[in-house]
Amino acid sequence: MIEVRNIKKCFGDQDILRGISTQFQKGKCNLIIGSSGAGKTVFLKCLVGLFNPEDGEILYDNRPIGSMGVKEKKKLRNEMGMLFQGNALFDSLTVEQNVRFPLDMFSEMSLEEKTERVNFCLSRVNLANANDKYPGEISGGMMKRVGIARAIVMNPKYLFCDEPNSGLDPKTALVIDDLIKEITVEYNITTVINTHDMNSVMGIGDKVTFLHQGYKHWEGSKEQVMEETENKELYEFIFASDFLKKLREAALQNK
């Protein structure tokens, strides 16, 4: 479980996060949503320790990241996996070398064991026969899968995904969502996902946290999102399109 206690972050005199508290449960997909500039990416970067918040605390299974020494932080980071918006695959390495990189750097495994683990992770994300290709030679969807394979290769306890569906067609986006959900449940990972994609919210949002102007504006499940009418900002964000508005009305009528 990840517990966030009143974190604040500013850049210069601009407050980005203004005291956010929440919890992310194990084995669940925890989605962070919000419009552009709401502070989602900064929040995620604070969670993983790329940014240091000015105030507040982040606890990983009761271990506060802010007061950790270099060794403890390194150990914690070995328990994290992250899928980046732009995939962040290493251009000069093949798919297999990209996925193997964390193992090469941190594990004591033999080359055979590493190769076996890499092949297992690549097959888990349904990506066989691409081991020798470079990131520039594969499609966006395949790159996302490689990113997921690299993120899970060290058996992480915590998985972070920054807009995993950006740049993907709707069908591939659903496949990636399903994959993240399956992996989260299968390995009992605490997964935190930054997204704009309402399909993801409706599909895999076990818990949805809505950020607005640096505040946590709303929190609930995907079912509650559909029924929410009180929160104007959330309503306007979720049901920005006519299609979703009509979908919501139909769902409420069926009830």
Next chain:
Amino acid sequence: MFTRPENLSMYAKETMRQVYQIGIGSVLIIAIVSTFVGAVTAVQFSYQLLDIGLIPMWWMGIIVRDSLILEMAPTICALLLAGKVGSNIASELGSMRVTEQIDALEIMGVNTTAYLIGPKILGGLIIVPFLIIMAVGLGIIGGGIAGVLGDFFSTADYVRGLQDGHEAFYIVIMLIKCYVFAFIITSVACYQGFYVKGGALEIGNASTRAVVNSSIVIIIANFLIAFLLL
């Protein structure tokens, strides 16, 4: 930066990759430039000294050798490498920064400054002296060929000059310059690339700054070394 490497063999592998990239990738341009620098040094000095007529032409061996060892080879090679290697390093690190590859390494728990910068500086320190020594050799050969072909001096005169009055201390100065310049080229470029913020435009700017800044620092360091040691 100065922490125990996560996995020494990965750092060694990365250092060897840098040695290859900096060294092998620069052999051709260094070879061409240094040969012609040696040639033009021989031709230019011979032409000037022939006019005076007071200096025996076998001195050309000494002049070409010493000017290459002390000045031409280290400085010209360093400026060439600042352009080729410096811009390459800055743009590589800059694009890694903007495409979040450096963040990805951080999240994995890799000490990014040590892993990305350390091998580049070490690789430069290992290979740049070899490139400059090669440049001296090829410059001397180039000078000899140009002088003989231009009928300024004979091969025997030139070889006599090369063998005469050799100062071992000049080699020490050359090696000091090699290591100082190698450190400047790689560290300035790493700094400019590693701290890029923004997008493609900033990568280009960082690359330009790496070349300009390291060239200026090389020229100043070159003067200080000569001033203090000669």
